[in-house]
Amino acid sequence: MKEKVVVIAGPTAVGKSEAGIKLASHFQGEIISGDSMQIYKGLDIGTAKVSKEERAGIPHYLIDECEPDDSFSASAFKEAAQKRIEEINQRGKLPFIVGGTGFYIQSVLRNLDFHDAPSDEEFRNKMETYVRNHGRTALHEKLKQQDEESARSIHPNNTKKVIRALEIRHVTGKTKQPFARREPTTFHYDHIIIGLTMDRNVLYSRINERVDKMVEAGLVEEAKWLYDHYPPNVQAAQAIGYKEFFPYFRGDCSLEEAAAQLKKNSRHYAKRQLTWFRNKEEVEWFDMTAGPREEKIEKMIRWIEGKYK
Missing domain, CATH: 3.40.50.300 (P-loop containing nucleotide triphosphate hydrolases)
Structure with missing residues (x-):
């Protein structure tokens, strides 16, 4: 039951x-x-x-x-x-x-x-500074260059998810997809x-x-x-x-x-x-x-x- x-x-x-x-x-x-x-x-x-x-x-x-x-x-x-x-x-x-x-x-x-990928707080802080200086569109473009599939599924305004996808790529060398939820x-x-x-x-x-x-x-x-x-x-x-x-x-x-x-x-x-x-x-x-x-x-x-x- x-x-x-x-x-x-x-x-x-x-x-x-x-x-x-x-x-x-x-x-x-x-x-x-x-x-x-x-x-x-x-x-x-x-x-x-x-x-x-x-x-x-x-x-x-x-x-x-x-x-x-x-x-x-x-x-x-x-x-x-x-x-x-x-x-x-x-x-x-x-x-x-x-x-x-x-x-x-x-x-x-x-x-x-x-499936949680490792994190890198220093990298995350760096990306947060980047978005403040260059804007959300530039951050999303950075993701598009590194992980096109994730960029298609994450809205440019969702800064938190964009940074997380970039962080996974930075830490593991892999795209976000292998770590996605089932x-x-x-x-x-x-x-x-x-x-x-x-x-x-x-x-x-x-x-x-x-x-x-x-x-x-x-x-x-x-x-x-x-x-x-x-x-x-x-x-x-x-x-x-x-x-x-x-x-x-x-x-x-x-x-x-x-x-x-x-x-x-x-x-x-x-x-x-x-x-x-x-x-x-x-x-x-x-x-x-x-x-x-x-x-x-x-x-x-x-x-x-x-x-x-």
Whole structure:
């Protein structure tokens, strides 16, 4: 018998955390964060972590387990999440993965096989300096000259992946492909994916409103702490919600412009999240646009009960 796990997925600001807590409460479940940035200590407002009070006594895992200058990959997430799923099932509880980082969730459900190439931090820093001086297009052209196949599959704006492909080439003398993940066609768990969706205009309005509330709650101060204490190339500093304020701290834009950029980036991220989940996995979607949310939760409860009779 495969172990059970329920995933609550969807775009940012759609209400995943609230739904996850209510469902876990009903099913005596425990929650694993499926957000790639909630693992970092000190990044609370910008990652929309649920407070201790909001958790309603439900255990939460993979939150506040890394320092902001630690690296945390999909491979590391898979290993940690699978360990928690096994432990929760052994206790007779139902594990819920709640979050919007699609690839992290897929790595767990499909038990993806990662082949990690060695790293070279000095080379990575050199490439980050190169992109600051010459731009993303020039960096991507460098990759195209060395690994044309990877260059075709990696967008020039995805600087992190471009640098990683160049790093693999530099360290091993090989292209990125031998180290790519292997994607199984079967699932590792007896799983359910519940997707929360919403009318796009309503969702975008919620995102804009949430950014305003985050700023009022101290997001700028939280971002300044990250800016002051850690170099800009650490993984945590690349998170949406923090990097948008760095130009403001350098005096390159106003606070209003930084907040507007955060809203824009968050809206684009929400769109990518929806596209990812709709294209990648089988999801039971629940539209959260209108009507009492409690009724939506009741429908989710009946859906889970029907699947796990």
